[in-house]
Amino acid sequence: SVKLLLSINSDIEGSYPFIGELLVPVAPFDQKSGRETWTVAFAPDGSYFAWSQGHRIVTLVPWSKCLKNFVGEGSTGVGPQRLSRQNSEGGTVVPVGDPREHTIDCGDIVWGLAFGSSVPEKQSRCVNIEWHRFKFGQDQLLLATGLNNGRVKIWDVYTGKLLLNLMDHTDIVRDLTFAPDGSLMLVSASRDKTLRVWDLKDDGNMVKVLRGHQNWVYCCAFSPDSSVLCSVGASKSVFLWDMDKYSLIRKLEGHHNDVVSCEFSPDGALLATASYDTRVIIWDPHVGTVLLELAHLFPPPSPIFAGGANDRWVRSVAFCHDGRHIASITDDRMVRFWTIDEKSPKAIAPLINGLCCAFSIDGSVLAAGSRDGSVHFWACPKGIASLQHLCRMALRRVMSTQQVQTLPIPPRIRSYLSYQDL
Numbered sequence: 162s163v164k165l166l167l168s169i170n171s172d173i174e175g176s177y178p179f180i181g182e183l184l185v186p187v188a189p190f191d192q193k194s195g196r197e198t199w200t201v202a203f204a205p206d207g208s209y210f211a212w213s214q215g216h217r218i219v220t221l222v223p224w225s226k227c228l229k230n231f232v233g234e235g236s237t238g239v240g241p242q243r244l245s246r247q248n249s250e251g252g253t254v255v256p257v258g259d260p261r262e263h264t265i266d267c268g269d270i271v272w273g274l275a276f277g278s279s280v281p282e283k284q285s286r287c288v289n290i291e292w293h294r295f296k297f298g299q300d301q302l303l304l305a306t307g308l309n310n311g312r313v314k315i316w317d318v319y320t321g322k323l324l325l326n327l328m329d330h331t332d333i334v335r336d337l338t339f340a341p342d343g344s345l346m347l348v349s350a351s352r353d354k355t356l357r358v359w360d361l362k363d364d365g366n367m368v369k370v371l372r373g374h375q376n377w378v379y380c381c382a383f384s385p386d387s388s389v390l391c392s393v394g395a396s397k398s399v400f401l402w403d404m405d406k407y408s409l410i411r412k413l414e415g416h417h418n419d420v421v422s423c424e425f426s427p428d429g430a431l432l433a434t435a436s437y438d439t440r441v442i443i444w445d446p447h448v449g450t451v452l453l454e455l456a457h458l459f460p461p462p463s464p465i466f467a468g469g470a471n472d473r474w475v476r477s478v479a480f481c482h483d484g485r486h487i488a489s490i491t492d493d494r495m496v497r498f499w500t501i502d503e504k505s506p507k508a509i510a511p512l513i514n515g516l517c518c519a520f521s522i523d524g525s526v527l528a529a530g531s532r533d534g535s536v537h538f539w540a541c542p543k544g545i546a547s548l549q550h551l552c553r554m555a556l557r558r559v560m561s562t563q564q565v566q567t568l569p570i571p572p573r574i575r576s577y578l579s580y581q582d583l
Contacts, residue, residue: 177498177508177510177527177539177540177541177542178539178540179510179537179538179539180231180526180538180539180540181230181231181537181538182535182536182537182538183212183214183220183222183227183535183536183538184534184535185214185215185218185220185534185535195215195216195270196214196215196216196532196533196534197213197215197516197530197531197532197533197534198212198213198214198215198516198517198530198531198532198533198534198535198536199213199271199272199273199516199517199530200212200213200271200272200273200274200336200517200530201213201274201517201518201519201528201529201530201536202274202275202276202519203224203276203519203520203521203522203528204224204276204278204302204318204522205276205277205278205280205302205341205522206278206280206302206522207224207225207521207522207523208223208224208225208260208302208318209221209222209223209224209260209276209302209318210222210223210224210227210521210528211274211276211304212274212528212530212536213271213272213274213306213530214534214535214536215270215534216270216534217266217267217268217269217270217271218264218265218266218267218271219264219265219267219271219274219304219306219316220262220263220264220265221262221263221264221265221304221318221321222262223259223260223261223262224260224521225260226260228526231538260319261319261321263318263320263321264321265304265306265316265321267306267308267314268308268314269308269309269310269312270308270309271306271307271308271309272307272308272309272333272334272335272336273305273306273307273334273335273336273337273349273350274304274305274306274307274337275304275305275336275337275338275339275347276302276303276304276305276318276339277302277303277304277305277339277345277347277361278301278302278303278339278343279301279343279345279362280343281341281342281343301317302317302318302319303315303316303317303318303324303339303345303361304316304318305337305339305347305349306337307333307334307335307336307337307349307351308333308334309333310333311328311329311330311331311332311333311334311351311353312326312327312328312330312334313326313327313328313330313334313337313347313349313359314326314327315327315347315361315365325361325364325365327349327359327365327367329357329367330349330351330353330355330357331351331353332351332352332353333351333352334349334350334351335350335351335352335377335378335379335380336349336350336378336379336380336381337349337350337381338381338382338383338390339383340383340387340404341383341385341386341387342386342387344362344387345360345361345362346358346359346360346361346368346387346404347359347361348371348381348383348390349381350378350379350380350381350392350394351377351378352377352378354372354374354375354376354377354378354394355370355371355372355374355378356370356371356374356378356381356390356392356402357369357370357371358370358371358404358407368407369407371390371392371402371407371409373400373409374392374394374395374396374398374400375396375398376394376395376396376398377394377395377419378392378393378394378398379393379394379395379419379420379421379422380392380393380394380420380421380422380423381393381423382423382424382425383404383425384425384429384446385425385427385428385429385558386429386558387404388403388404388405389401389402389403389404389410389425389429389446390402390404391423391425391432391434391446392423393420393421393422393423393434394419394420395419395420396419397414397416397417397418397419397420397436397438398412398420399412399413399414399415399416399420399423399434399444400412400413401413401446401449411449413432413434413444413446413449415442415444415451416434416436416438416440416442417436417438417462417464417467418436418437418438418467419436419437420434420435420436420437421435421436421437421475421476421477422434422435422475422476422477422478422517423435423478424478424479424480425446425480426480426484427480427482427483427484427554428484428553428554428555428557428558429446429557429558430445430446430447430553430554430557430562430579430580431443431444431445431446431452431480431484431501431580432444432445432446433478433480433487434478435475435476435477435478435489436475437467437474437475438461438462438464438467439456439457439458439461439462439467439471439473439474439475439491440454440455440456440457440461440475441454441455441457441475441478441487441489441499442454442455443455443487443501443583445562445579445580447561447562447563448562448563452580452581452583453501453504453583454504455487455489455497455499455504456504457473457475457489457491457493457497458471458473471492472491472492472493473491473492473493474491474492475489475490475491476490476491476492476515476516476517477489477490477515477516477517477518477529478490478518479518479519479520479527480520481520481524481541482520482522482523482524483524483544483546484501484546484550484554485500485501485502485546485550486498486499486500486501486507486520486524486541487499487500487501488518488520488527488529489518490512490515490516490517490518490529491515494511494512494513494514494515495509495510495511495512496509496510496511496512496515496518496527496529496539497509498510498527498541501580501583502582502583510539512529512531512537513531514531514532514533515529515530515531515537516529516530516531516532517529517530518530520541524541525540525541525543526538526539526540526541527539527541549577553577553578553580556578557578562579565578565579566579
């Protein structure tokens with residue numbers, strides 16, 4: 162059973178307090194490789210948190226109960242806490258409808274995780290939507306796991322049962338992402354140099370193979386309107402794909418080493434990519450230009466030396482749902498919190514052997530996974546975004562950079578709406 166180790170630490174720099182961590186029992190033989198937390202994920206509705214805790218195991222924890230333990234509500238004090246086991250094999254009886262904790266043995270090392278729902282995260286760009294008539298269960302919540310043997314397994318989050326076993330990749334499935342429009346379209350990124358598109362409402366039928374990467378594909382991410390997919394990988398690769406035509410839109414040039422993580426901003430106007438070249442680059446995905454570089458090593462290494470070993474490799478990047486904050490995980494044992502209008506971190510916190518990170522749906526918590534199978538959590542300050550930024554996000558959700566450039570408005574406002582002022 163998973164243990165919740167609750168602790169409060171006020172010594173962290175900045176205003177992002179460490180609020181707790183999820184730990185797994187450690188046996189002597191577990192000290193070596195195989196126990197890494199390669200992925201952490203929050204369900205689209207905020208109901209669950211999942212992480213790959215190593216040794217084939219994925220744990221699904223009701224997020225509200227987890228958070229309640231962290232903040233001390235309902236607990237008798239600070240110390241190790243145990244979540245009640247409430248899965249189908251037995252355990253505590255809970256009211257119908259309560260989220261249940263599940264520990265899933267996937268049968269092989271888990272590299273990628275993604276939640277998918279048949280409920281759109283926001284209004285789709287489509288008008289005639291056949292899939293709205295489809296009911297995969299009732300508002301089904303799924304978990305996709307990418308495995309070391311190239312398989313993708315789909316699980317029912319509510320019951321922990323295996324639903325589908327997708328077999329087509331020939332190497333490790335490194336990352337997974339669902340289209341946020343509720344269509345249950347899944348994309349998998351693999352070390353076999355391909356991305357594959359699966360239609361889960363059609364019994365997991367493989368729709369398309371996206372080819373173009375010359376080496377491993379590390380990560381993939383959908384734009385908020387599901388129309389564009391970003392994929393990143395070895396050999397400095399950053400690709401943008403048209404997901405209506407399943408065709409390559411453009412390659413983004415700017416990184417000097419392997420690119421291992423990517424994520425769109427909530428309005429789709431920005432794209433963040435993280436690389437072993439010690440940088441996070443913020444792009445305008447509509448026109449392919451670099452808007453901002455977040456450096457983790459000063460001075461940044463020149464292109465010819467960027468491939469050398471160093472302790473500033475960026476492992477992961479995540480966009481907060483407020484559209485203003487970014488988190489990055491690096492090999493220098495730090496997690497950094499940035500704002501999009503500043504080139505220096507807003508806050509820095511220690512994190513040993515960090516590998517991945519994700520913000521909670523409301524942006525109030527950052528979760529980061531590490532090599533020892535644990536997950537660490539920080540509370541993010543709740544600030545009120547400016548009316549200007551809220552208006553910019555609302556407009557950029559429905560307008561591309563090219564459309565903004567044609568608006569009959571003053572150049573200064575046009576520049577702001579295009580994020581040219583970063």
